[in-house]
Amino acid sequence: MYAWRKWTVEMRDQVLAFRQRQQRPWHGPPHFTGQQTNQYIITGTCYEHAPVIGQSLDRLSEFAIVLQQTFSDHGAFINAWCLLPNHYHVLCITDDLRGLASALGRLHGRVSRQWNLQDGAIGRQCWHRVSDRAMRSEAHLWATVNYIHHNPVKHGYVSQWTDWPWSSAHDYLENVGRKEAVRLWRAYPLGDYGTGWDDS
Numbered sequence: 001m002y003a004w005r006k007w008t009v010e011m012r013d014q015v016l017a018f019r020q021r022q023q024r025p026w027h028g029p030p031h032f033t034g035q036q037t038n039q040y041i042i043t044g045t046c047y048e049h050a051p052v053i054g055q056s057l058d059r060l061s062e063f064a065i066v067l068q069q070t071f072s073d074h075g076a077f078i079n080a081w082c083l084l085p086n087h088y089h090v091l092c093i094t095d096d097l098r099g100l101a102s103a104l105g106r107l108h109g110r111v112s113r114q115w116n117l118q119d120g121a122i123g124r125q126c127w128h129r130v131s132d133r134a135m136r137s138e139a140h141l142w143a144t145v146n147y148i149h150h151n152p153v154k155h156g157y158v159s160q161w162t163d164w165p166w167s168s169a170h171d172y173l174e175n176v177g178r179k180e181a182v183r184l185w186r187a188y189p190l191g192d193y194g195t196g197w198d199d200s
Helices: 009-021 057-073 097-119 138-154 169-176 178-187
Strands: 039-046 077-083 087-093 127-134
Touching (some): 057 097
Antiparallel strands (some): 039 127, 077 087
16 A cells, blocks of 8 residues: 555656556546446545544544445445444445545545544544445455454454444344354455555
């Protein structure tokens, strides 16, 4: 994510030239549309992975509500979600990815101002964009569900999914049952899913 800082000026110029030729944003991932799916994992990350969301338990809880409400207000259906102190993942169905990304950008702007006032950090950059990844197959979809629910365990916050209150793991286990969740976990392992996402 932050490899740009380690590159030489020549490497940066080459990447920017390539992105311009491809008509992509200069410094961010494109939000692809017109794909064969309407299911995406959406990830929002705090700038330099600072735990701005997790400044307090109340902030985590309040942001969990407004995040889900933003998806709902935009007509997106959430299949799985998880909120951590410095990032979130949401697996959703949406027919308007660009519009959803814009709505999330507005949400990020609103909460950044609010949090910066609360923290006495006016001008601090809270967010580093929103990224999306289209689901390529049923296996990719189920591995993503597992990845999202396992995220608090992966990052060492808890030892099991159900110990983390800011995710859909409880609802998921209630809906599919523990036996089916274990089967899906074994059938669709994480492997190297997410490797490199948190590199700084």
